[in-house]
Amino acid sequence: MPETTIELIDRMIESAVGRFREELKKALRELRSEPREDRAAAPEQADASGETPGDEATPTAKEAVTELADMADKAVLTLANAAEQMVAIHEQILRKAIIVEQHLDDRRRMSKALQLIAQPRDDAQPVMWGLWSRGVARAALLGDEEHLARVFKAVAKHAAAREEATDA
């Protein structure tokens, strides 16, 4: 079965989110396994005021991992939300496209019916033509394509017969 656009977008988003998660997990694993030798050396670098430079600002390895994990969670959530929105927008576009398509069909059918009704004809039988026009108009409004096709065929046949008679 061919993949729909929505399915394709879904699959691409799933794949992107999956890859993103894998990358983050890898980065976290590397951070956890990294030795924190810099912290052992820190007290020796105290300045004249007795404070270690960057002691307050530099987080511990555990804090950094937690912070990174939070950021990763937020990023995944943002990506998932964006993906949901993208799918929702795509669905809206599809719905609109279907409506536009229906409107085009309606317009084509109505135009066809009006052209049939508007064609020049013999006015000797006005009631018959009135009934006929009403039938065509109702068929167009109800979307009865078969009725309209039959009428078209009959009109074409009638026109051909009239042309033959004129030639003869």
Add this chain to the structure above:
Amino acid sequence: MHEVAQFNPSLDGVAVARAVRSRNRQRRTMARALKLIAKSSLHQFFDDPINWGQWSRQVANAALYGNDEALDAEIQRCEALQAAAREHGPEGEEAGS
């Protein structure tokens, strides 16, 4: 005849919106004309110089040429006729019975 609004992918958003609005207006005009014809009946033309067949053709042409004013006038005239027939109807039935 109506100018046919062709879809052109290179058009900008405003032009596309304008074309869609124009198409919708044409669709509404055509629907109104078809409803008018679909609701018509022979008794409407008893006292009319125009016959049913000619009238249908005129309404259809008005819609195809986008003549909304003529269509509006005809719709109002037909509604007035129908209202008069409704008012007249029950009295006629009572008189008959």
